[in-house]
Amino acid sequence: MKRLESRPYRDSFLPTLKAQVADCIRTIGRRPALRVVIVGEDPASQIYVAHKEKLAAEIGMDSLTVRFPSNVPSSTVRDAVAELNSDPNVDGILIQRPLPKHFREEDVLLWILPAKDVDAFHPETVGRMVLGLEGFTPCTPGGCLKLLDFYGYDVRGKIACVVGRSSIVGKPLAALLLARDATVLHCHSQTNDLASMTRQADFLFVAIGKGEFIRKEHVKPGAVVVDVGVSRNEDGKIVGDVAYEEVSEIAAALTPVPGGIGPMTILGLLENTLTSARRSAENREKK
Amino acid sequence: MKRLESRPYRDSFLPTLKAQVADCIRTIGRRPALRVVIVGEDPASQIYVAHKEKLAAEIGMDSLTVRFPSNVPSSTVRDAVAELNSDPNVDGILIQRPLPKHFREEDVLLWILPAKDVDAFHPETVGRMVLGLEGFTPCTPGGCLKLLDFYGYDVRGKIACVVGRSSIVGKPLAALLLARDATVLHCHSQTNDLASMTRQADFLFVAIGKGEFIRKEHVKPGAVVVDVGVSRNEDGKIVGDVAYEEVSEIAAALTPVPGGIGPMTILGLLENTLTSARRSAENREKK
Numbered sequence: 001m002k003r004l005e006s007r008p009y010r011d012s013f014l015p016t017l018k019a020q021v022a023d024c025i026r027t028i029g030r031r032p033a034l035r036v037v038i039v040g041e042d043p044a045s046q047i048y049v050a051h052k053e054k055l056a057a058e059i060g061m062d063s064l065t066v067r068f069p070s071n072v073p074s075s076t077v078r079d080a081v082a083e084l085n086s087d088p089n090v091d092g093i094l095i096q097r098p099l100p101k102h103f104r105e106e107d108v109l110l111w112i113l114p115a116k117d118v119d120a121f122h123p124e125t126v127g128r129m130v131l132g133l134e135g136f137t138p139c140t141p142g143g144c145l146k147l148l149d150f151y152g153y154d155v156r157g158k159i160a161c162v163v164g165r166s167s168i169v170g171k172p173l174a175a176l177l178l179a180r181d182a183t184v185l186h187c188h189s190q191t192n193d194l195a196s197m198t199r200q201a202d203f204l205f206v207a208i209g210k211g212e213f214i215r216k217e218h219v220k221p222g223a224v225v226v227d228v229g230v231s232r233n234e235d236g237k238i239v240g241d242v243a244y245e246e247v248s249e250i251a252a253a254l255t256p257v258p259g260g261i262g263p264m265t266i267l268g269l270l271e272n273t274l275t276s277a278r279r280s281a282e283n284r285e286k287k
Numbered sequence: 288m289k290r291l292e293s294r295p296y297r298d299s300f301l302p303t304l305k306a307q308v309a310d311c312i313r314t315i316g317r318r319p320a321l322r323v324v325i326v327g328e329d330p331a332s333q334i335y336v337a338h339k340e341k342l343a344a345e346i347g348m349d350s351l352t353v354r355f356p357s358n359v360p361s362s363t364v365r366d367a368v369a370e371l372n373s374d375p376n377v378d379g380i381l382i383q384r385p386l387p388k389h390f391r392e393e394d395v396l397l398w399i400l401p402a403k404d405v406d407a408f409h410p411e412t413v414g415r416m417v418l419g420l421e422g423f424t425p426c427t428p429g430g431c432l433k434l435l436d437f438y439g440y441d442v443r444g445k446i447a448c449v450v451g452r453s454s455i456v457g458k459p460l461a462a463l464l465l466a467r468d469a470t471v472l473h474c475h476s477q478t479n480d481l482a483s484m485t486r487q488a489d490f491l492f493v494a495i496g497k498g499e500f501i502r503k504e505h506v507k508p509g510a511v512v513v514d515v516g517v518s519r520n521e522d523g524k525i526v527g528d529v530a531y532e533e534v535s536e537i538a539a540a541l542t543p544v545p546g547g548i549g550p551m552t553i554l555g556l557l558e559n560t561l562t563s564a565r566r567s568a569e570n571r572e573k574k
Contacts, residue, residue, distance in 0.1 A: 123411045192445075218351075
């Protein structure tokens with residue numbers, strides 16, 4: 001069984017991205033710029049944001065975190081985002097989740113201009129992806145496909161089963177798979193006889209946030225399995241949605257947790273920021 | 288076999304819609320207003336637009352068609368749409384397709400404000416539907432589900448197979464089915480062994496524009512089959528994507544062509560226009 005770690009992808013991709021950033025700087029005369037907005041002190045978010053900033057700096061991007069206390073009025077944050085939207089030297093904006101409860105997610109989703117929506121959360125960005133128009137690829141679902149590309153797997157004409165229908169992973173992933181000519185089976189908590197669906201899959205993607213839920217009996221022998229889940233089991237160990245040991249006996253390939261899809265998300269974010277910087281340069285040229 | 292005609296739905300729904308329009312007029316002090324923009328002289332479009340205007344008038348809506356010659360600069364049409372966007376007395380705007388070749392579809396898709404996008408073509412509208420946010424339901428896919436509702440069929444927990452992945456029908460239909468808790472199998476021209484997929488479906492939806500392509504061997508005995516296709520066969524007869532006679536021997540229910548899904552689209556358009564008028568009144572009240 002092939003263990004689909006993301007480290008080799010990352011190690012080969014980061015130098016490329018760094019070179020592309022350097023090239024972009026020569027073209028646009030400044031560093032591609034990412035702004036991360038964070039509200040409150042959620043510890044996991046702090047770590048995640050620091051990690052983004054560090055990696056962005058490592059490849060030569062300009063990354064800044066804009067911080068607000070958890071009791072900030074949502075209108076203050078909205079105005080700050082509006083300022084970043086109109087700043088021609090900012091290419092990508094991301095609002096770190098979770099936000100405090102007095103923020104209405106339906107409103108926040110609309111704050112970042114689609115042209116700077118490198119996290120791909122705005123409904124227009126989602127619609128652009130569905131319709132195949134220019135936009136940004138959602139970071140985690142895009143990461144799943146890039147990792148498969150790296151290891152030489154092609155979903156075209158194959159049966160791809162997605163388990164889970166979150167706005168962040170399941171739904172956009174199904175759309176990307178369809179655009180890549182896979183036949184898509186989309187399953188979720190209301191699916192009857194899940195195993196009869198998942199066992200058809202040449203490519204099985206799981207993003208449900210239920211530790212070790214997918215067992216051997218869910219998997220077709222020889223399938224490629226992509227595990228997007230991250231949770232802790234009873235012993236406090238970090239596990240995916242797939243029972244790794246058991247499924248590795250039957251799958252042809254499987255992404256581990258940790259070290260599989262997780263690190264792909266941030267790489268997608270940086271790639272989207274670079275794409276945005278390049279586009280803004282092209283748009284300036286057109287004018 | 289049950290023949291799922293849309294006429295009974297239409298006959299029961301139109302009086303309801305008419306009463307709702309009358310109620311809306313009492314609330315907002317004017318008729319809900321739809322504007323249809325048409326460019327050029329495409330005969331099918333002329334008929335379709337006239338039909339929209341007639342039906343809108345019949346239920347008490349204010350409907351106007353804005354006409355341009357086929358050689359109009361696209362910027363002129365864009366400016367006219369911008370004017371309709373900012374007119375507080377216009378609730379819904381629709382740009383009739385096909386447009387002449389000098390119009391770029393990627394641009395045109397963005398002209399109508401999402402708040403007035405009653406045809407549900409704007410990427411933000413598509414993304415809103417995918418994400419489950421307030422917006423408009425795409426007319427034809429929404430019509431498929433309304434017709435099933437009318438006849439008492441519920442897709443929840445069932446296997447729904449969609450054949451076709453157009454931006455107008457297949458993709459939004461798959462999203463609506465998922466939101467209704469169906470397990471969705473999405474097939475298309477690159478699907479291998481199509482019949483092995485479609486035969487799993489409790490509900491089979493076909494929108495590929497290939498006359499009488501779906502035969503008996505594609506259908507599970509007792510399935511409910513919804514045929515969105517309209518084309519002409521060699522004898523010039525209007526047919527759907529489903530071979531009606533043959534499939535009716537095995538399906539539990541089947542929509543005919545013509546007289547099935549076709550007329551549902553325009554009803555969805557009028558319903559969206561009413562919804563938009565009601566929302567604009569609510570938004571005024573909030574202010």
